[in-house]
Amino acid sequence: MSEIIVEKLRHVYSAGTPFEVAAIEDIDLVIPQGQLAAVIGHTGSGKSTFIQHLNALLSPSSGKVICGGKDINESKLSRKEVKSQVGLVFQYPEYQLFEETVYKDIAFGPRNMKLPEEEIDQRVREAAGFTGVDEELLDKSPLELSGGQKRRVAIAGVIAMRPGVLILDEPTAGLDPAGCRQILENICSYREKTGATVIIVSHNMDDVARIAERIIVFSHGRIVMDGTAKEVFSRAEELVEIGLDVPHATELALALKKQGLPMPEGIYTHEQLLQAVLELKGVAAC
Amino acid sequence: MLKDITLGQFFPGDTIAHRLDPRTKLLLVTLYIVALFQAKGWVGYGIITVVTLTCMRISHISLKNIFKGLKPMIFIISLTALLNIFYTQGTPIIPGWIITWEGIARAIQMVLRIVLLITGTFLLTYTTSPIALTDGLEILLGPLKKLKLPIHEMTIMMSMALRFIPTLIEETDKIMSAQKARGADFETGSLIDRAKALLPVLVPLFVSAFRRADELAVAMESRCYHGGEGRTRMKQLVMAGRDYIALLLGILLLAVMIYLKKLGI
Numbered sequence: 001m002s003e004i005i006v007e008k009l010r011h012v013y014s015a016g017t018p019f020e021v022a023a024i025e026d027i028d029l030v031i032p033q034g035q036l037a038a039v040i041g042h043t044g045s046g047k048s049t050f051i052q053h054l055n056a057l058l059s060p061s062s063g064k065v066i067c068g069g070k071d072i073n074e075s076k077l078s079r080k081e082v083k084s085q086v087g088l089v090f091q092y093p094e095y096q097l098f099e100e101t102v103y104k105d106i107a108f109g110p111r112n113m114k115l116p117e118e119e120i121d122q123r124v125r126e127a128a129g130f131t132g133v134d135e136e137l138l139d140k141s142p143l144e145l146s147g148g149q150k151r152r153v154a155i156a157g158v159i160a161m162r163p164g165v166l167i168l169d170e171p172t173a174g175l176d177p178a179g180c181r182q183i184l185e186n187i188c189s190y191r192e193k194t195g196a197t198v199i200i201v202s203h204n205m206d207d208v209a210r211i212a213e214r215i216i217v218f219s220h221g222r223i224v225m226d227g228t229a230k231e232v233f234s235r236a237e238e239l240v241e242i243g244l245d246v247p248h249a250t251e252l253a254l255a256l257k258k259q260g261l262p263m264p265e266g267i268y269t270h271e272q273l274l275q276a277v278l279e280l281k282g283v284a285a286c
Numbered sequence: 287m288l289k290d291i292t293l294g295q296f297f298p299g300d301t302i303a304h305r306l307d308p309r310t311k312l313l314l315v316t317l318y319i320v321a322l323f324q325a326k327g328w329v330g331y332g333i334i335t336v337v338t339l340t341c342m343r344i345s346h347i348s349l350k351n352i353f354k355g356l357k358p359m360i361f362i363i364s365l366t367a368l369l370n371i372f373y374t375q376g377t378p379i380i381p382g383w384i385i386t387w388e389g390i391a392r393a394i395q396m397v398l399r400i401v402l403l404i405t406g407t408f409l410l411t412y413t414t415s416p417i418a419l420t421d422g423l424e425i426l427l428g429p430l431k432k433l434k435l436p437i438h439e440m441t442i443m444m445s446m447a448l449r450f451i452p453t454l455i456e457e458t459d460k461i462m463s464a465q466k467a468r469g470a471d472f473e474t475g476s477l478i479d480r481a482k483a484l485l486p487v488l489v490p491l492f493v494s495a496f497r498r499a500d501e502l503a504v505a506m507e508s509r510c511y512h513g514g515e516g517r518t519r520m521k522q523l524v525m526a527g528r529d530y531i532a533l534l535l536g537i538l539l540l541a542v543m544i545y546l547k548k549l550g551i
Binding site for chain 1: 460461463464465466467468469470471485486487489490493494
């Protein structure tokens with residue numbers, strides 16, 4: 001239903017002026033329904049520009065974005081419709097809360113979709129449930145909440161539109177470890193329950209390694225790697241070269257390898273690292 | 287869309303106009319404006335137009351940039367032109383008509399006056415960074431401190447306001463995108479609908495502006511900012527030979543214009 005196909009996408013900022021710069025170029029990508037993909041890349045690599053194309057906030061200079069079989073830039077109406085199919089949560093979304101109560105703020109999206117009042121109510125409560133926003137918070141002002149709560153309310157505001165594709169730009173930036181974990185859990189449970197496609201932009205490689213089925217690496221406006229966590233993180237040196245991090249486990253495995261220990265390729269979680277080290281110990285004991 | 291605002295924009299460059307002391311440029315603009323208002327006849331307007339075009343040439347500012355800045359003023363400029371055309375007594379172009387030759391001449395002169403006035407001030411802001419400008423202003427207005435006027439506070443507020451215009455524009459863009467992603471519609475509907483649609487942008491914008499102001503105040507205080515008393519500058523302003531020459535030329539221009547006014551041409 002909501003498979004995303006990106007063809008030859010290219011976007012140029014300030015076209016026709018001396019400041020002209022191509023933010024993304026030659027992007028070809030298929031993201032199947034239900035996948036959990038992570039987009040990583042250094043600052044200015046074009047990943048934010050890219051995700052804003054997926055719900056027609058930016059229109060391509062050339063190329064196409066196809067969602068659910070339709071070109072989303074086909075008409076004004078399709079550009080509008082895609083916004084409820086592809087939900088986009090920006091970086092620091094808590095800064096865009098504006099209503100008097102949390103309830104009203106979450107209801108902003110569904111209300112813009114012109115849904116009947118009961119449906120709105122149902123969706124607000126459902127979205128609040130998904131993101132762990134308590135019933136009693138719904139009548140409070142968003143300004144009274146803590147940072148983590150605000151973030152969850154803002155994400156609920158997008159989830160309430162029941163998007164088939166949920167895109168989050170750095171959803172855990174600036175949160176404490178507990179808050180990070182909780183938000184990622186909320187997102188995963190939304191995906192499990194609705195079968196939605198989820199695309200996460202993140203700098204936290206440990207999170208990415210843990211949850212993503214697929215990792216897409218951007219550098220200088222192009223896709224330079226695309227594959228499973230194992231495939232991408234076995235090219236650790238290249239990642240470091242383009243200014244990115246690798247998960248702690250990978251870093252440690254590489255360091256051990258440098259010391260002359262025979263570590264296998266493609267370690268990216270703590271469990272795998274533990275396994276490899278245990279095996280080593282077994283070898284040594286023999 | 288919002289990024290097109292040219293208000294107070296500075297084009298970095300390395301022309302003599304950029305190197306002049308900001309105080310010189312402020313004084314020159316003042317002299318220029320007084321001189322401009324002395325113009326009565328075509329000779330006067332001709333001279334001042336030539337002077338303006340020369341200054342533009344020297345500071346590498348193109349006509350295109352000036353026109354971009356003039357765009358918001360089009361309404362006032364055309365209103366001035368129309369009023370002058372229709373309400374000036376004299377000889378009608380065709381007997382019985384309300385439009386007179388004098389009216390047309392006056393309209394052209396008035397439009398020229400407004401355009402030149404704006405161009406002159408643009409030349410200042412295009413070639414002077416906001417910080418240099420407020421520094422210059424503070425020194426020039428310095429004597430007023432004796433009258434207990436808060437000159438330092440006023441200039442620092444001005445430079446902060448200028449500093450935050452691009453930040454706030456960027457922020458507005460971001461909030462608008464975020465609300466658009468939730469289905470907000472800023473482009474269609476009646477005037478009232480559109481005004482209402484701005485609420486989801488304005489509320490977060492105000493909240494963040496206050497937050498920023500608060501953070502800035504804390505940052506300044508933690509660096510021991512305590513007002514203008516005894517404050518020194520990283521870049522000391524020094525008047526060079528070119529500044530005195532430029533000022534002399536400015537005074538000369540004013541003298542010529544006053545003389546021409548006496549002659550009535």
